[in-house]
Amino acid sequence: MVCNLQGIIRNGNAMNQIDKNRIPKNQVSKELMYVGEMASGVQLTVPVYRLKALPNSNEEKIPSVYIQANMHGAEVQGNAVIFQLLELLKDIEINSDITFVPYANPVGCNHKNGEYTLGRFDPITGVNWNRMYYFDESVIAPFVQKHIGSDDSTIETSFKQLLLNEIDQQLNHNIYGLTTGKLITFQLQRLAHQADIVLDLHTGPISSKHLYCPEYCKNSASYFDIPHTIFIPNSFDGALDESTFCPWWTLQEKFKELGRDIDISQGRLNKESFTVELGSQEQIDLKVAHQDALSILSYLKHKDVIVADMPDLFLPQSMVRYACYLKDYKAFYSPMGGMIDYLAEFGKPLPAGEPLARILRMDNYGDGEAIHNISLEQTVIPILHFASASVNQGTELYKVFSEYFMLPDLGS
């Protein structure tokens, strides 16, 4: 019994965007990637859009880009951002290839429980869709042994090929098969590994905009129009950003252990991966998506992926920028069941003792406290809160920066 349809890419035709007035600079091609099938036999597909750079006479390597959205079913705004990016990029000169995958998760995207879209996990297994990517650290030490004397370009090419081979091995040579989720994520990851820059577009539940940024890319964070950044260490927990930067970061560390410095954040290697949290889930706003597309273009210009016709185009906005380390990005779990009147504003310091929320407990009215004020004993910056007013004891109520610092404002 053979099942080798995985990852066959169909219908890859270049097509002109319909634009009555003039010829766009770039043409988008579209493919459908087959990622699975449902009980009725219906095929699960993911659309893949590509912008190809013109052949580049430039000596310098410009990083290629992979942008994905909607891995969590309810986090739809990234699709609108990809729409606005494609519209904007039609007429912008690009130096490297950019691949877009909206609707990345065809199971999650269409899965309703009641009125809402089941957000975060496989409805059969409960596994978070963004904890299923692949990384096997054990392959790195042997690679470093072998390539201790190779040049950066060879290292880049060979290690990228190793990562792709690993994924192929999982997808096509596993007699016991793979879970539904891994069939999807591993194929997305195969596309992502082919690029140098990876942006995974998510949202929080009810949330401010924030950015997950690996610590080694901290200089890039301020190019996004996003006021809150979480710096993450080299630790793999199954997410797409980690699955694409951890291998390179670990590679750098292993070379270092053998006494060789390679720099993965520029030059030949130039690998960056971010999870971009666009705001709240269950919402499409095309106007805000336009702003978010400009934010991403500001970052892409910083990385030389796009060329601005005029010097003041695609610059980051001026804003107060806060950051914290992942260890200080705390979930606060509700100390009681009840119904929440969320009070704290996102994105600015909330002094110790000021209320995060009030909890209504009508069952206690008359013979107990019907209203409970919830506060913390330290100053924090609230970043997001739970999506519903009804919480159990232990529901994740808020996420906050418990320790924080400022990032430079590069805006004009």
Next chain:
Amino acid sequence: MVCNLQGIIRNGNAMNQIDKNRIPKNQVSKELMYVGEMASGVQLTVPVYRLKALPNSNEEKIPSVYIQANMHGAEVQGNAVIFQLLELLKDIEINSDITFVPYANPVGCNHKNGEYTLGRFDPITGVNWNRMYYFDESVIAPFVQKHIGSDDSTIETSFKQLLLNEIDQQLNHNIYGLTTGKLITFQLQRLAHQADIVLDLHTGPISSKHLYCPEYCKNSASYFDIPHTIFIPNSFDGALDESTFCPWWTLQEKFKELGRDIDISQGRLNKESFTVELGSQEQIDLKVAHQDALSILSYLKHKDVIVADMPDLFLPQSMVRYACYLKDYKAFYSPMGGMIDYLAEFGKPLPAGEPLARILRMDNYGDGEAIHNISLEQTVIPILHFASASVNQGTELYKVFSEYFMLPDLGS
């Protein structure tokens, strides 16, 4: 096998609200009503709060009141409104008894699917929790035959007793039992039948404030601070408001058929029932709840249930008030699957051809239309929209007044 625990009311003790400064005018008593049990044996209970009027020397009968909230799991704001009503009523003189039931549905209230609370139906059967109340029209004609010569007071007492007997019969003398939902709703209805005025506090998904008002109560609608009213006919579809006004309305009609006029909207009978839609689900806002409590007090003052110390207290706010008949309150179903950027503002006329929403279809980008504008060919007033951006073809996208008229503004 006997199961006669239904409706036993426990722990009914008067208690003082803790108020350090002074003695409140009214004391709240609290009871727990047992309405079922879960697989683990855990008991399902509903808290019942009561304010008792002082003995009334007045000749005139003042209607008693029943106010319920949160029958649909996600529609929580009514609990906050009951909290604010209880706080306000501590110091207001009342002329009749008022009963409050927050958390009316202990199954729905706590039922999570993903982050959200499953809103509208029994998770096992799919039946809408607000379509399970009881009304058997066939008992009315015999009653009218028998009481054609009775006075209003006897009619009121006897018919109320008939309705209560009917519910008791269902709850306690049905050898095949009742569904989980009916065990809950019938007991709530038993409390509601004991009052003259019934307010069922709901919310829409994402919604403006609106009121379901039986046509015969239209003069009362303008006393609520709610700008949109839907007038409903004498047709029973299982909801609490219908289950409490349809019997009386049908009684009036049946007497009329035999040539006798009784007036159920004032005097001895004085029966009114409303479904009050407070705004959006999944939200608690105690400040807004205070406003909504004042809105209800304005109506209760109009019905002489409460006494205002000063003449300008508890008057309706001034506002533009729109109304429509139920037959003209239309659901608009999405003509396609996609992700919705909801555009239309609630509560004001949207001219024909103006966009209700834009639908994003990234799968069509490049080889079809990625953005679809949705509009109607007639002017409508949008009242609410679906709770999620992701919709299937045929999902209820908006509800609108398709024909409408103005109600008088009684506000100062």
Next chain:
Amino acid sequence: MVCNLQGIIRNGNAMNQIDKNRIPKNQVSKELMYVGEMASGVQLTVPVYRLKALPNSNEEKIPSVYIQANMHGAEVQGNAVIFQLLELLKDIEINSDITFVPYANPVGCNHKNGEYTLGRFDPITGVNWNRMYYFDESVIAPFVQKHIGSDDSTIETSFKQLLLNEIDQQLNHNIYGLTTGKLITFQLQRLAHQADIVLDLHTGPISSKHLYCPEYCKNSASYFDIPHTIFIPNSFDGALDESTFCPWWTLQEKFKELGRDIDISQGRLNKESFTVELGSQEQIDLKVAHQDALSILSYLKHKDVIVADMPDLFLPQSMVRYACYLKDYKAFYSPMGGMIDYLAEFGKPLPAGEPLARILRMDNYGDGEAIHNISLEQTVIPILHFASASVNQGTELYKVFSEYFMLPDLGS
């Protein structure tokens, strides 16, 4: 905005079943019917298989057949029965057209909540998928007025056309659109209205085989190899069988009121519709499906739809056959929450007082009764029970024949 894709039928090509040895008597054609689309734009389709009878020189009209399966997501065994029917019918002479629709509900079919398939209702609205079909009784009286003097053949043709026009009107001329469920069911119903005989293949939760049979078709019930029949009256509650027999039955009644007798169970009209309950949900058993296919062929031979090569082929099996009227088909709701040890055997009378089930209540161990025996005070025939051991108070525990009688055994 126009949405006229509904019901376009694509890919209708005749194809040979792959059969290496010989040419089958009948060829199956396959089409895909488009019935909706999901949030990501994925199209919802339903496969339609057709067997065409050879042109029939016979004077007598032989009824055409429509067989559908899996309208409820978890009730999958009907798909296997359609498979076995198609395999068997390849080599059987047929006198009329037969249409098969497996996987009739592409939303329900693929909808998982945990490991199980959400069975019975639209996950967004809670509406039972088999309560969404269409019947507007008001069109019949005018039709009868007009056709009081028409012959049976004209009545048959014209009334069928009226029913189809009604459905088309709903599907294509409704500016406010239709629900997701009605977009599916109305298109299935359009196919069903084109046939004379309709079989809707369902299953119970954990269940014996049983048959829903309209009272006027009672002579046909004993041709199925199904030991339990429920006779249903002419009352429309939204199910497919009702939506296809109620119009004709009502037609017959309305003609009767005007003094004319038409016979809808034979001759030109010859309309029969059944809901066939094949056993338990969540199971595929191809061997049992073969038996169920033979059961249906026995009925089809009785209706002259198929021709048996030999006289003893396709005869009903001998069995004890019980029947009851719908009003006596009782749901028994659990008198308490708990965990159920289901004891009663399906399909044979359970004497009064004998245990249906034992309910475990470990929370009561030591200070109450941990085991409760559940029995009824009358003899019943248990037909099905709930799918899970865990029940709330009021969960539908069993369905039983509370009064019953025998049907003739036609088996050899």
Next chain:
Amino acid sequence: MVCNLQGIIRNGNAMNQIDKNRIPKNQVSKELMYVGEMASGVQLTVPVYRLKALPNSNEEKIPSVYIQANMHGAEVQGNAVIFQLLELLKDIEINSDITFVPYANPVGCNHKNGEYTLGRFDPITGVNWNRMYYFDESVIAPFVQKHIGSDDSTIETSFKQLLLNEIDQQLNHNIYGLTTGKLITFQLQRLAHQADIVLDLHTGPISSKHLYCPEYCKNSASYFDIPHTIFIPNSFDGALDESTFCPWWTLQEKFKELGRDIDISQGRLNKESFTVELGSQEQIDLKVAHQDALSILSYLKHKDVIVADMPDLFLPQSMVRYACYLKDYKAFYSPMGGMIDYLAEFGKPLPAGEPLARILRMDNYGDGEAIHNISLEQTVIPILHFASASVNQGTELYKVFSEYFMLPDLGS
């Protein structure tokens, strides 16, 4: 804000089992442990039953026992086994304390999605309820340093206290709170740490009986009447069995590293933990539960926890016993979507090439393969399969022993 209600144990009164004829040897006491609360304020409690051994003049330490059931909502049979154990143990002499916790998960136990109980994970977060227990390995090395010269009894007492302190620290001194799941699991674990032997009663989806046994307890496996055993290594993945044996096993290893041998499987320490898989979920069968209770008594007699009046009581049954290592216990994921006719019998070797299952794909009928046979290229022993016939590509279809060996048959 303080939340120190966790773990308060209420209502702990000894009570006599109602037994009209004679006085039981042992008396059961019952307590309710508070483990959380829901949005409506309803308290989540877990019943805790205790049998106390008489004061033991014996020098030898007899291990105390903790038995828990129903951590996964659908896995209910363990509650029935606890019932039968309590019934049997009333009249059996016991040498040590035994604690029973049925309905261990008051959220999972009552959580319905459709007809079934949501089995395996928190409906809000998706986290598997049996992956939330606590173990922080970092505390062990310092403990070993300190106690390198202590005697076994001191080690046992001090290390148990350390484990309890760790849990207390988590439950009561965490200003950001704990998840709903950890509030439950950590309190269960606190009870489990107080015992020496831990049995966590689970079931598979549709499953044979099997046992998860830590490798160091392999001699105990054959005392259970369970024909399939999976030997698990010292690796913590969040389950209760691991959370209670990994600390002791790691302790033994760390002592070993420092040159001291302690034996955790007998004498003063005598720590064993098993996950007992009783068969299929969603079922209560009190007769089978009686057999399973005898199986556990056989093991408890082997551990001297109970005393048999007669020598041939409480002995293991004779049976063929297979075992495998965890690394060889393979999940087989469906290579395609479809509807499954499960064919392979549980518990006996299935030769390479023999069909595990047939997959029906009616959408392919006519123009593809409608039936696909699924087999493996090696001999395996199927242990369990998925609970539903409908599977997606990548759904876990079967779990099998891919390599296996025999265990001794101790039965008579």
